[in-house]
Amino acid sequence: TGMFATELDTPVYRGTVSCNTGLFINGKFVEAAEGGTIDVINPATGQLLTKVSAATSKDVDIAVEAARKAYKTSWGLKVPGVQRGEMLMKLANLLEANIDEFAALECLNTGKPWSESRGGDMNLSLKTFKYYAGWADKIHGKTIETNEQKLAYTRHEPYGVVGQIIPWNLPLTMVSWKIAPALATGNVVVLKPSEITPLTALKLAGLINEAGFPPGVVNILPGLGPTAGAAIASHPHIRKIAFTGSTITGRKIQEASAKSNLKVVTLELGGKSPNIIFEDADIEQAIKWAAIGIFSNSGQICVAGSRIFVQEGIYDTFMQGFSRTAKGMSMKTGDPFASGTMHGPVVSQTQFDRVMGYIDSAKADGAEVFVGGERHSLSEGFFIEPTIFADCTPAMKIVQEEVFGPVAAVIKFRTEEEVIEMANDTNYGLGCAVFTENVSRAIRVSNALEAGTAWVNCNISAEHNVPVGGYKESGIGREMGEYAIDTYTQVKAVHINVGLKI
Ligand code: TXE
Secondary structure, eight states, X not given: OOEEEEEEEOSSOEEEEEEEOSEEETTEEEOOTTOOEEEEEETTTTEEEEEEEOBOHHHHHHHHHHHHHHHHHHSGGGSOXXXXXXXXXXXXXXXXXXXXXXXXXXXXXXXXXXHHIIIIIIXXXXXXXXXXXXXXXXXXXXXXXXXXXXXXXXXXXXOSEEEEEOOSSSHHHHHHHHHHHXXXXXXXXXXXXXXSSOHHHHHHHHHHHXXXXXXXXXXXXXXXXXXIIHHHHTOTTOOEEEEESOHHHHHHHHHHHHHTTOOEEEEEOOOOOEEEEOTTSOXXXXXXXXXXXXXXXXXXXXXXXXXXXXXXXXXXXXHHHHHHHHHHHHHTBSOTTSTTOOBOOOSOHHHHHHHHHHHHHHHXXXXXXXXXXXXXXXXXSOOBOOEEEESOOTTSHHHHSOOOSSEEEEEEEOOHHHHHHHHTOSSOOSEEEEEOSOHHHHHHHHHHSOOSEEEESSOSOOOTTSOBOOXXXXXESOBSHHHHHHHTEEEEEEEEESSOOO
16 A cells, blocks of 8 residues: 655654555555545645545444454453553554654644644653553452352453544544553454544554554554444444544434444543633733643644633733733744744644634624634635634623634633533533632632533643543543543453352
8 A cells, every 4th residue: 555755854853754544454554445545634734745545334344354353363351461561562662762753744734833743742642552551461350249159250351342433633642542541451443543634543553563463453444434434333343432523423423323233432522611710810820821721732622721711800911911822822823843833723624614614603793802813824724813702701602612723712700609600501511720829719619610620720731641531512431541441341240159059
């Protein structure tokens, strides 16, 4: 199959960047059965980078068969945890040895600045592989006291073939969050990266054999959602599916599971995370964290702090500082590989149009454009100015719906009770952030907010060993940390008669 390869000579990375462009099935790169391809675009220029093979249901069937066979013959609990862990660690080491190239490939495909790719995504991916490598030989059941004539214990067994579908905002990180816990627990994997950002997943696929995984244990199939994705979601031999993406598609995944084989579903979906800044906050710090919360990765982060509630006494001070920060980022917008770039493009023309549509709706709804609100003046690429809307009201679309772009909606509030009410007035429940120097208030408010993650005096940071997931319509189940182990294992209770005669 084909290769993508290009030479880069940039201030932050010099050298070749390459990956295979086929489907990775049963330990080999192959063309798609129906021969289709997908264009992969560089969002910083709008130009074609390469084409990759596009899987359809036929390829998914082949991959699932390969995975089932691998599960029966050369994986699952047949391979001791310590060996599974060694392979994951080897994979981590191979990733680490090539980490700058991975970071560069991610920058090319997503447009995110080098500092975010190399310093953020790559490190988190690496830590995730290492962390779950360590878990592989620590999957324990329990023995349960019943009576002297019986030994009862539990085994935490893998599901078998696990389907995984991931989005484009943190491509390699999402691969690591998905495949590392699945493999540590003895599952085999059929993963579909986003059709928009398949390159780092394919590059990682190129390391799977060298890490020692038997053929069929890991299968990576770029493809479109309604074809390859839907085939995974409804496949009768996939026993568990893990999905990260929009709430709308998450519903389809659950529906497909219900209509096919009731596969276990975990979902990590959209958000509209409230950031609450109280008068007793360290305002300078709150401003910086709020900016990180909504402008990092051009706002394309599921936990982005997109609703910013500011208490009335500090509203003006906050807005001055916040707008200065946003304007500063706007000046550092551009080439992901230029040193000092802080703000990149959004990922695609579709995403650009969607975000600009939300900006127009906010203007039409009467929100005040405090900063930005336009396409960035760069001549090419999908760049949007860091944007702040002031004086937003709860009914506005910009306050209700996930934008997934560099767009903050700021809302003024008076009291703690009122802001808790407003913050929880959403169907989402992924993240929240509270800024206050009063420890009682910090605990009280973070307890009262309906979200799977609460940050106090910080924002959006993830740790490989801390769980992530949603309340309400933001998701089902938890990823990362010890909690993810539970979502990739099923419990078998064993009763052994040690003497009862009947
Ligand atoms: O997401 P999709 P899109 C949100 C964000 C963004 C919006 C749309 O608000 O603006 O979603 O983005 C696969 N069966 N998030 O359209 O469709 C698809 O191929 C099976 C939040 O890109 O959810 C891709 O691999 N799979 C989010 C994955 O689903 C299907 C991250 C995600 O794409 C499918 C991304 C189908 N019928 C977007 N249709 C977050 N929470 O992090 C699509 N897919």
